[in-house]
Amino acid sequence: MSNNSLRYKYFRLSVNGRIEASDFRNLRTLYAPILKNESILLYEYLNDYLDGAVSKNSEIDFETFIIYLNMSREKINEARKELEAYGLLNTYYDDQASLTVFVLQPPLNGHSIEKNAFVKKFLIERIGETNYKHLINKLNKQNNLNLNELQDVSSSIFEIVDIKKLEISHPSPRLFDSKPVYESPSVSYTLTTEKFMTLGAAKNNDGEIKRFVKEVNTPMKLEIGNTHYSNEYEALLKLSCQDFAQQLLNRNLTSSENITIDIWKSHFGDVKIVNLFIYFAIKSHPNAKLTWTKYARAYYDEVKSTKLSSFEEIENYLDGKFKTTNSLIEVYKSKEIMKNVYLKEN
Template sequence: MENAWKEIQPKNIYRIVRMLPNTDLASEALLHLYQPIMGAQALALYLTMTSEINQLTGSSEESLHAELLTMLNCGIPQFYEARSKLEGIGLLNTYKKDSSELGTVFVYQLLSPMEPVEFFKDTVLSFHLLNTVGEKKFQRLVQQFEPKTFHVEGYQSITKKFLDVYGWQNQELIEKSEKLERVTEKFQLLQARKPVANELEVLNWSFVEELLKRKLGTTVHLTDTIKELFSLYHSMYGVDELELIELSLPAFDMMSGEFNQKELQRVLTVSTLPNNKKQVPEAISNEGPDEELRRWNTLRQEGFNEEELALIKDSETIPPMIYLEAIKEQKGGFVSKEETWLIQDLINKSPLKNSVLNILINYVLVVKNNASLTRSFVDKIANDWSQLKLQSPEAAIRHLKSVKKEAAKKLETAPRRTGQKRVRREKLPDWLNKPQQETAADPKKQAEIDRKLQNYLAKKEGDH
């Protein structure tokens, strides 16, 4: 959690603002739908921030983070993680600026939760909720919040229209139209929130629809939601078009001519997917053997060794989830739900290619020798790499080499400080103590990990 201390200090000032209050339904969604995904600490942070806002002004007073930490009874790392979870799930926007007088100042903009109907329309949020609470609890939540219908066959509607009851005053409307327009403009400033799930254009949809037509004997219209599910599993697990169709057929409803979304999530998540993982390249390369050979020779001339070239090849041929599972197994660990969600979010939100994400995974778990992928640490790296527009695994490796070289150079040229004047510092509570620095792993472990990775993947392929 070293990055948390670099990002926030207890002395930093913050202010909280919000555009709209939560509705009753949104509050229900926050407790029953959002909280299982983001956890109790993030919920406590959201509710604490909400309590500080003046309902008339829509803003809080300026305060120190130390006061907020005291109310939450947590430290900087725990606060940073909770804040990140709120940001990632679409409940918080964070802004900061550096002031010569006040130092770093933060503004936290609270966003209202989606109401349940909109929440369940979002593929990624529904997927996370299903994985968190399990099939039985998920279905109970669906039943609790799904729109209820009432059949009115045999009844005649006698409902009166608005104008029949309240009338219409044209002259008064003309006189007050300018004032009404100003009010309308205020509410039009609010843009519709984009869903967490973004369609991933990685599958050949015309090919998918043609294959479905051959299998089912009828034309199938794929909705955006179904496309999101297919793309998500393709990106995470490397399931290609043929496999996706075979796995998804039980979820197709011949009566309606459409896929049942809930059943599709079930067959892809719970039953057959773990037994159908396969190595596939992230994209079909248009390069011929000569171009490919020139690429490797050019990288060798730049100074890339054979272990690094093998790492690049692995990163381009193995989906991120399979890559993560392989490394975790060879280290004697396992992939947690939080890590699965993290990889899914990176695939959905970041512009980084799967091959670059694999280099990131390798860096955190092998080079840095961390036991697991921590969201705050990984998000920081992914954001940096996205802003640097690292579009290939070799570009990511070059960047890591450059950062390491620059750090070593600064360490060598740093002047030795002697006789420094002692400065009195306030003793902070135990929960504000800064965690220890990370220690890098032995680089020689990389070759051993690569060898075990290949053995693991060969074994997996042999299981099919």
């Protein structure tokens, strides 16, 4: 923001994803040397103000925080601008509602800061190269087990139960809450592809959708900035691949990302199919905003090997895969919630 004061004093506050306890450790460790104390205090206070909600309209104007935080008007606006400059807060104006819209962003972590030349440079200038390496090594050792990089060899439900004997119009969530086994390329098409397609095609009833709503956080974003559709499933169906990726990432794509997407589109033709790869990759790896294409490429290569070609077939296949994997099932549930809302409205 270029101005010291805001156009609209009352505001709506939301958060991009979730801010966990580990994010505050990253905030204190990586940002304390480069941010003013007032900026960190404002960030923590805004998060507390949400009180666990995804979005909240203010009951007070922004400058009332002057009283609560014991800051001057100049200090609180300087803190806000510093959070914006370091990517921890996005600020928008909703002229129709006469509101300022704040969106809190999670701090960088020990891995992602290495890819952010701007923040990395400032941190090194403040604390020195040796101290910087010490901080990064310390943070990364605390998070050295990345399940996304490991091969999942857990047993599949299909090894234990004869799927043909089951009533699968509405599969029991408890029964199918297991992980798919890793299978070598020699396993037949029927055992791998059709089982996921069958599970993915099974529709969820209203009771199951209501349970999903209680179990997962599925915010509908404001249609501002890169967000063209508040319902991400509608965005998946209607946006170009580039626009869809930009909405999920909330940033412009790099030239490399654009080229990669064009390659995928040239094979499948239907942009909705490529949007499925983009959606599942970004949602299943929320901390890989700069490396998401390697996960999308894995889905692209996997689906390409199945010889499936239609959007419905591929959606069923990926749904079946995600709904039977413990670490991915929340992504599936969130997508089903938005799909259910979209289908009821259209």
